[in-house]
Amino acid sequence: MQEVNYRLSKFTKKGVSLITAKEPAASRPIVDIAPLSQVTVPLLSASGDSLRSAVKINQTVLQGDLLGLAEPGAGYPVYAPVSGLLVGFREIQHPLLGNVSCAVLNCTIAGSKYNKQDQRSVDKSADYIKLAQTMGIIDELDGMPLAKKLAQWKKINSVCLVADASEQEPYSSSAWSVLNESTAEVEKGLELISLAIQASSRHIAVMQPKANYKKLKSLIKNTDLLQVSGKYPAKLVSGAKNICRVGVQACLALYHAVEYNRPPCNVVVTVTGDAVTNAQNVRVPIGTLVDDVLHFCRLSPRPEYVIIGDAMTGNTINRTDIPIVPGITCIIALKACPRSSVHPCIGCGRCVSACHAGLLPYEIMRRLDNMQYERLASLLAEECDGCGACSYVCPSGLDVAAKVIEAKDAHGNIFLKWGNGDDI
Ligand code: SF4
Ligand code: SF4
Structure with a gap:
């Protein structure tokens, strides 16, 4: 094998300057999606294993009941994101999960196992990594199980822990909205993660106009708030080693698991693009179809192009009857395909x-x-x-x-x- 590695200096200032298209969604409050008739919940553990259904067809479940069972001691279970009746199973080719079996729940029942009054006292010595596993918390930044990430980070000395709400790509604003709406809870969730992995420092990273940054700074009490700047993709913490990134929705989910013994049921998604009349951040149950979210935000004409994820790293999808899972935090619907023709490489560099x-x-x-x-x-x-x-x-x-x-x-x-x- 050739010895030499062809790479340029790590210290060159690279990256690109991107436009921002976060408004009007970023300034609007998070909206709960209207009641759904059906959700389609993938029975796939984040570790990639198929899960056994814990419920039989024609049985009812309450929001928060176990829906998909992992093998004992392994995997990550899935909980019912809504109360409803299990009407069947459906095989789906999902762009992020591959071929997956899904439980189809008709949302015919009201209520939940949980309510806000069920708050319990926080045990600071509890095993939060284990709890993240039993609650099946997925980090929305990368779709990885939170427990798996924390177990790896625990082995690293001097972790610089960052709740990454910088959303450097053009459209997403779901992290910013969640952080804005639940500042104290996200901060507490990050604190619990920090405790679990014995991080040496913890930060929350944003990329916001000065006024927003100042407002947030006055609300965050015990964590360093970082204003990220520079070309995309900008460094979160300059000069730091062992930077470990976690999503703000995962921080919030861990906080809810610890405080209320509640598994994650929802995802906040930015829904935007020129084919969407009402661009906004929407809170949807896991398993809501992309179609339902787009219609809730009122599509203007039928979009020619739908992306899950943001403009730089997202995936184009050619069907919209696929369920939303943690890891999908942005949906862009466009009237026309932004890139029409492709030519051979001209070696421009x-x-x-x-x-x-x-x-x-x-x-x-x-x-x-x-x-x-x-x-x-x-x-x-x-x-x-x-x-x-x-x-x-x-x-x-x-x-x-x-x-x-x-x-x-x-x-x-x-x-x-x-x-x-x-x-x-
Ligand atoms: S996608 Fe990979 S190869 Fe392309 S600019 Fe980013 S890091 Fe470099
Ligand atoms: S034309 Fe070729 S060299 Fe120029 S940016 Fe595209 S791939 Fe790179």
Whole structure:
């Protein structure tokens, strides 16, 4: 294998300047979606294991009842996000989860196992990692189980813990809205995480106009509030090592689990784009279909293009009858496809200038397309974080980031199988 690794300096100031399109959703209060007739809840543990249904067809459940059972001692259970009647199961090809079996609940029953009065006293010595697992809390930043992340972070010395509400991509404002609405609770949730992993410092990161930042600063009592700045993707804490990022909705979910013994049932999603009449942040039960959320926010014409996630890192979907799960915090519906034509690479190097990881995206793409896997190994595709900046700047309209991620995912698989590609 070639010894040299082709990467540019880690210290170059890279990234791209993005437009912001967060308004009007960002300034509006979070709205609860209107009562639904049905939800479709994936019975898949965040660890990737299928779950056994804890409920039989034609049985009723209350919000917060166990719905999907994990194997004892492993996996992450799923709870009923609404009260209702189990009417059947449905196989779905989900863009984030793959092929998954879902429980279909008709929302015919009112009520919940929980109410706000059920507050209990917080045991500071409790095992919050275990609790995050039994409650099946998923971190919305990356769709990973919170317990799994915390167990890994616990092994690291001097963790710099950051609740990341910086939302650096153009459209999302759900983290900001949740932080605004539940500032004290998010801060307490972060404090519990900090306790669980013995973090050496904890911060909340935002990227907000000065006035918003100042207002929030006056409300946050025991945590360092960071104002993130710079090109996308900007560093959250400059000079810090071992930065561990957690979502604000996951902090809130842990707080609710500890204070009220309540599993996560909802996700707050930014619904926006030029095909949406009423752009806003909506609180929806897990398992709500994208279709239902879009109609609640009033679609103008039928959108040509729907993205789950934000503009830089989201996925285009070609059907909207898929359920929302933690990990989907933004839905963008557009009247027309923003990128119409694709041309061959012209070798302009803009993707290289944009890559904050110091990689050579066009070269990785070329090696992958030419199946030069041995050469590819030295191009460090595994260091790509999927920020999408290379695709954003490409004048040929190429999805370079998708190619780099394909190379990253293939790392350790195909690289080992193939010989030296120098002759190609
Ligand atoms: S997606 Fe990967 S290769 Fe492209 S700019 Fe971001 S880190 Fe670099
Ligand atoms: S930005 Fe696009 S056209 Fe330019 S070198 Fe990179 S991949 Fe090629």
